[in-house]
Amino acid sequence: MHWSAVERILGLLLMLFSLTMLPPAVVALIYGDPGLVPFLVSSLVILFVGALAWLPVRNARHDLRTRDGFLIVVLFWTVLGITGGLPLVLSQNPEIPWTDAVFESLSGLTTTGSTVLTGIDDLPYSIRFYRQQLQWLGGMGIIVLAVAILPMLGVGGMQLYRAETPGPVKDAKLTPRIAGTAKALWYIYLGLTIACATAYWLAGMTPFDAIGHAFSTVAIGGYSTYDGSIGHFDSPLISMICVVFMLIAGINFAMHFTAWRSRSLRHYLQDTETCWFLGILATLSAVTLITLMATSYLGGWGNTWHHAVFQAVSIASTAGFTTTDFAAWPVFLPVMLLMAAFVGGCAMSTGGGIKVVRFVLLLKQGHREIIRLIHPQAQVLVKMGRRAVDERVINAVWGFFAAYIALFALMMLALMGTGLDQVTAFSAVAATITNLGPGLGQVSDHFGEINAAAKWVLMFAMLLGRLEVFTLLVLFTPAFWRR
Amino acid sequence: MHWSAVERILGLLLMLFSLTMLPPAVVALIYGDPGLVPFLVSSLVILFVGALAWLPVRNARHDLRTRDGFLIVVLFWTVLGITGGLPLVLSQNPEIPWTDAVFESLSGLTTTGSTVLTGIDDLPYSIRFYRQQLQWLGGMGIIVLAVAILPMLGVGGMQLYRAETPGPVKDAKLTPRIAGTAKALWYIYLGLTIACATAYWLAGMTPFDAIGHAFSTVAIGGYSTYDGSIGHFDSPLISMICVVFMLIAGINFAMHFTAWRSRSLRHYLQDTETCWFLGILATLSAVTLITLMATSYLGGWGNTWHHAVFQAVSIASTAGFTTTDFAAWPVFLPVMLLMAAFVGGCAMSTGGGIKVVRFVLLLKQGHREIIRLIHPQAQVLVKMGRRAVDERVINAVWGFFAAYIALFALMMLALMGTGLDQVTAFSAVAATITNLGPGLGQVSDHFGEINAAAKWVLMFAMLLGRLEVFTLLVLFTPAFWRR
Numbered sequence: 015m016h017w018s019a020v021e022r023i024l025g026l027l028l029m030l031f032s033l034t035m036l037p038p039a040v041v042a043l044i045y046g047d048p049g050l051v052p053f054l055v056s057s058l059v060i061l062f063v064g065a066l067a068w069l070p071v072r073n074a075r076h077d078l079r080t081r082d083g084f085l086i087v088v089l090f091w092t093v094l095g096i097t098g099g100l101p102l103v104l105s106q107n108p109e110i111p112w113t114d115a116v117f118e119s120l121s122g123l124t125t126t127g128s129t130v131l132t133g134i135d136d137l138p139y140s141i142r143f144y145r146q147q148l149q150w151l152g153g154m155g156i157i158v159l160a161v162a163i164l165p166m167l168g169v170g171g172m173q174l175y176r177a178e179t180p181g182p183v184k185d186a187k188l189t190p191r192i193a194g195t196a197k198a199l200w201y202i203y204l205g206l207t208i209a210c211a212t213a214y215w216l217a218g219m220t221p222f223d224a225i226g227h228a229f230s231t232v233a234i235g236g237y238s239t240y241d242g243s244i245g246h247f248d249s250p251l252i253s254m255i256c257v258v259f260m261l262i263a264g265i266n267f268a269m270h271f272t273a274w275r276s277r278s279l280r281h282y283l284q285d286t287e288t289c290w291f292l293g294i295l296a297t298l299s300a301v302t303l304i305t306l307m308a309t310s311y312l313g314g315w316g317n318t319w320h321h322a323v324f325q326a327v328s329i330a331s332t333a334g335f336t337t338t339d340f341a342a343w344p345v346f347l348p349v350m351l352l353m354a355a356f357v358g359g360c361a362m363s364t365g366g367g368i369k370v371v372r373f374v375l376l377l378k379q380g381h382r383e384i385i386r387l388i389h390p391q392a393q394v395l396v397k398m399g400r401r402a403v404d405e406r407v408i409n410a411v412w413g414f415f416a417a418y419i420a421l422f423a424l425m426m427l428a429l430m431g432t433g434l435d436q437v438t439a440f441s442a443v444a445a446t447i448t449n450l451g452p453g454l455g456q457v458s459d460h461f462g463e464i465n466a467a468a469k470w471v472l473m474f475a476m477l478l479g480r481l482e483v484f485t486l487l488v489l490f491t492p493a494f495w496r497r
Numbered sequence: 498m499h500w501s502a503v504e505r506i507l508g509l510l511l512m513l514f515s516l517t518m519l520p521p522a523v524v525a526l527i528y529g530d531p532g533l534v535p536f537l538v539s540s541l542v543i544l545f546v547g548a549l550a551w552l553p554v555r556n557a558r559h560d561l562r563t564r565d566g567f568l569i570v571v572l573f574w575t576v577l578g579i580t581g582g583l584p585l586v587l588s589q590n591p592e593i594p595w596t597d598a599v600f601e602s603l604s605g606l607t608t609t610g611s612t613v614l615t616g617i618d619d620l621p622y623s624i625r626f627y628r629q630q631l632q633w634l635g636g637m638g639i640i641v642l643a644v645a646i647l648p649m650l651g652v653g654g655m656q657l658y659r660a661e662t663p664g665p666v667k668d669a670k671l672t673p674r675i676a677g678t679a680k681a682l683w684y685i686y687l688g689l690t691i692a693c694a695t696a697y698w699l700a701g702m703t704p705f706d707a708i709g710h711a712f713s714t715v716a717i718g719g720y721s722t723y724d725g726s727i728g729h730f731d732s733p734l735i736s737m738i739c740v741v742f743m744l745i746a747g748i749n750f751a752m753h754f755t756a757w758r759s760r761s762l763r764h765y766l767q768d769t770e771t772c773w774f775l776g777i778l779a780t781l782s783a784v785t786l787i788t789l790m791a792t793s794y795l796g797g798w799g800n801t802w803h804h805a806v807f808q809a810v811s812i813a814s815t816a817g818f819t820t821t822d823f824a825a826w827p828v829f830l831p832v833m834l835l836m837a838a839f840v841g842g843c844a845m846s847t848g849g850g851i852k853v854v855r856f857v858l859l860l861k862q863g864h865r866e867i868i869r870l871i872h873p874q875a876q877v878l879v880k881m882g883r884r885a886v887d888e889r890v891i892n893a894v895w896g897f898f899a900a901y902i903a904l905f906a907l908m909m910l911a912l913m914g915t916g917l918d919q920v921t922a923f924s925a926v927a928a929t930i931t932n933l934g935p936g937l938g939q940v941s942d943h944f945g946e947i948n949a950a951a952k953w954v955l956m957f958a959m960l961l962g963r964l965e966v967f968t969l970l971v972l973f974t975p976a977f978w979r980r
């Protein structure tokens with residue numbers, strides 16, 4: 015482990031993060047709300063801590079290795095998650111305890127969007143802006159993590175996307191490639207945000223709401239500046255704009271990168287994962303629509319179609335926005351959408367869940383097992399598009415899935431141990447490990463009323479989901495820390 | 498497909514099955530209850546149908562191939578399940594509709610032990626005996642299925658146990674090996690049953706109860722001749738006898754086979770799966786005991802220890818007997834035990850679940866994935882005992898697990914579609930796919946009050962679980978039926 019290099023990066027990161035406290039401070043100035051001091055103080059404190067970490071090791075410029083990569087990625091989210099809670103703790107109105115502040119901050123940064131706050135409409139503008147911005151920053155971090163770092167680390171089968179790196183990655187140099195890719199992706203991310211904000215604004219949102227919701231839409235985050243979420247605007251047009259940008263943000267950003275460079279859209283339809291992603295969402299929308307119409311739960315077609323499509327896309331893509339109380343929808347709809355969130359978005363998108371590509375690989379591998387039973391001697395390759403998938407990738411995907419389920423079960427039991435009921439425990443873990451946001455039962459509206467211990471378990475679940483399980487899990491093994 | 502050979506075996510099977518209606522008829526005679534006519538009529542009808550199927554093809558003695566094996570195994574359970582409901586339908590008191598009769602019969606034969614009947618204490622003796630006998634016959638079928646047939650078919654990684662068959666199995670001859678192995682296993686099974694019945698009888702049960710409960714104990718079935726299950730006897734001694742025989746029946750019968758031939762017990766402790774099985778049950782018992790004591794739910798030590806150990810072993814081994822209303826136990830206990838049932842018994846035992854050996858392989862493979870992340874170039878073998886496990890077996894186990902989870906989710910949604918609530922739907926599928934028996938929520942006592950559609954879904958779940966998922970799934974693929 016190159017401790018000093020890790021410390022240097024973390025110090026830089028904190029100093030950079032301290033700057034992100036300034037836009038909310040500006041918002042506080044504009045609206046004359048009480049958030050000005052907390053955000054300025056937080057900015058200075060975080061800058062100071064960052065500088066304190068950075069100064070003694072500012073010349074430690076080792077090339078980073080695989081292990082350092084795991085550590086940095088985990089520290090990135092945990093340290094920013096904790097320090098991100100600072101302005102919330104410092105704000106006097108409302109008074110937010112540490113656990114809640116860190117929960118809200120981590121839930122924002124991991125783009126989970128589970129909230130412990132209520133009465134969001136009445137919060138100071140600066141805090142309402144800050145929450146949205148946390149999601150946007152988190153989304154940005156995820157894109158870089160997913161596209162530039164995870165494939166190098168080989169987590170959960172993501173070496174599938176390591177086309178450019180021939181040979182094994184042991185001790186491959188991580189640093190140079192990240193910078194180049196990251197820059198291009200940030201431009202795309204920024205462009206999408208601007209387009210989304212403009213569309214919201216043209217559809218009738220105030221600039222404040224438009225920017226705020228654009229932040230949480232492209233991040234597939236789900237935070238809103240209102241308790242009523244997207245439902246607050248009561249506008250099918252705004253709902254559909256949101257759907258379009260959730261779809262775009264749920265697709266592999268490497269596809270957008272290609273679209274940007276080649277000025278073509280054809281490759282989207284040639285991509286297996288994109289087709290599955292859109293196909294799954296279309297199917298879910300149709301099933302939701304048909305069930306709602308059959309039960310007349312929302313009345314006629316006019317009031318049903320946009321809620322059905324919006325909630326299907328919002329939950330299954332793991333955005334977690336709501337236009338209506340979908341958790342009370344009839345028969346299997348809430349549970350079905352929650353299960354769909356386990357599939358989630360595409361790899362290298364801001365979406366959560368186990369990712370569509372892994373789901374497709376699991377299906378194809380399951381199919382191969384059946385063929386092998388019938389024709390024991392047949393050699394069957396699992397393919398994505400035209401390329402055969404390496405057995406090692408398939409093994410990693412299986413491992414990912416099994417670890418996901420096992421940890422899910424353990425965390426659900428832990429939550430029940432803190433006193434939650436079965437439905438709440440199940441859906442709370444589901445909503446956080448998939449980085450979806452809203453749950454069912456006691457946590458369908460917000461996570462404010464559950465106990466502190468349960469909140470910490472759920473924060474761990476958010477991190478697990480966002481860090482593709484193994485990035486975090488690996489730190490808990492003795493082998494990782496052995497020289 | 499050798500249709501005529503399949504038909505011949507099925508006809509023989511039915512004729513043999515018709516004989517199993519005679520013992521309950523004898524019981525009806527002894528106790529002078531109204532079951533005599535239904536069982537005699539059923540016996541004749543089944544004999545007639547069997548003969549009708551057998552006569553035209555009685556000379557069709559083809560060697561059976563792999564595909565025929567899948568078909569026969571599935572038909573074995575479905576046809577016996579359906580015809581096994583006949584005496585229940587024919588009995589006038591109580592009146593049992595077809596769906597319930599088939600559910601009860603299939604639940605017996607698959608050793609699931611979920612019941613739709615209430616007031617079991619007041620049923621005719623013949624029916625009470627018949628239910629227990631169904632489980633015993635089912636358990637016998639499972640042992641043969643698991644030890645002799647599944648390894649040949651290579652279902653769900655069970656080729657792990659195909660030590661004696663060198664080379665690929667395509668079109669391997671199934672017939673000769675089954676007979677020899679089956680005979681030895683039946684002796685062991687019979688011996689265990691006699692030992693168990695004797696122990697129960699010495700502990701105070703009537704001969705009727707002792708034989709009945711011995712039947713369902715060695716089959717890890719869970720049916721009882723009383724609504725109160727083992728709790729009816731209110732005897733810690735009987736509970737502990739039951740625990741001992743559930744443990745024995747939950748261990749790989751090939752281990753007992755070795756013990757019988759080598760007159761030694763040492764190999765049990767050298768077997769990875771047995772050690773894990775016993776270790777898991779010990780851990781669960783301890784956690785259950787500590788939690789119950791900490792919450793004082795059952796009062797002091799004297800009333801707690803035997804309920805704790807009994808329910809932990811009974812649920813986690815998937816027997817499903819109860820001595821108390823464990824579904825109402827505090828905090829996470831009911832859900833934890835239900836989750837433990839997913840691990841279940843050892844391979845080639847009468848226990849259900851995904852089987853301990855698969856669970857251990859999943860853990861080991863998960864651990865390997867973590868080591869690979871840290872040391873990307875390392876070659877890590879997954880071992881059971883001292884033997885490296887073939888990658889193909891590992892793939893099959895992954896496939897099994899993923900299919901299990903996916904089908905679980907689909908069936909849970911289907912149940913909610915029929916109107917069940919989330920907790921009931923979850924635990925009903927869990928209790929049937931693991932062949933456990935009792936669930937939580939609306940189905941913690943019995944399955945009588947849920948709708949008929951839900952019952953058929955659950956019957957499918959029982960079959961899936963009992964047939965190790967893929968044996969049944971493979972029949973739904975076009976590739977299986979293609980020439």
Ligand SMILES: [K+]
Pocket residue numbers: 125126127234235236332333334449450451
């Ligand atoms: K989200």
Ligand SMILES: [K+]
Pocket residue numbers: 608609610717718719815816817932933934
């Ligand atoms: K059972």
